[in-house]
Amino acid sequence: MDKSKKIKYKLKKNDQVKIISGKNIGNTGRILKLDKEKGTVIIEGQNLVKKAMRQKKQTQKGGIVEIEAGIKISNVMLVCKKCGPTRIGFVIKDDKKSRICRKCREEIA
Ligand SMILES: [Zn+2]
Structure with a gap:
């Protein structure tokens, strides 16, 4: 067994997904980022957490900002335009x- 072998994820950036577990359950959004190391996705406008930002430059404002935190891939489902949340299958074509x-x-x- 090759332990370094990475898990294949079926989801991709810009996929429309529905959150099926956790505090944001039922919400849908677009995947902004897929973190394969952590097995999480960042969904636009979802799972916002407040984060204290330190002022780095004079022009930059410090303070509290809201950023999207990662959601476990197992907690989201791809949304099909026709049928809604669905499982993904694969076909080989050409x-x-x-x-x-x-x-x-x-x-x-
Ligand atoms: Zn469908």
Whole structure:
């Protein structure tokens, strides 16, 4: 077994996802960042946490800012334009692997 082998994630940046667990349950948003090391995603406008920023430059304002904190990948589900939150499947077409919705078999861009 190759322990260094990375887990394959089905989600990608800019995917529309629904949060299915945690305090933001039911919310949807777009993936801004996928952190494969931590297994988390940053979703636009979701899971905001207050963070104290130190003033670095004269022009920069210090103080409290709200930033998006990571949400576990297992807590989000991809949203299909047709059927809503869905599981992702794969098909091989013309030697290319593409993602499909497991409900309507529609390709996910
Ligand atoms: Zn679908």
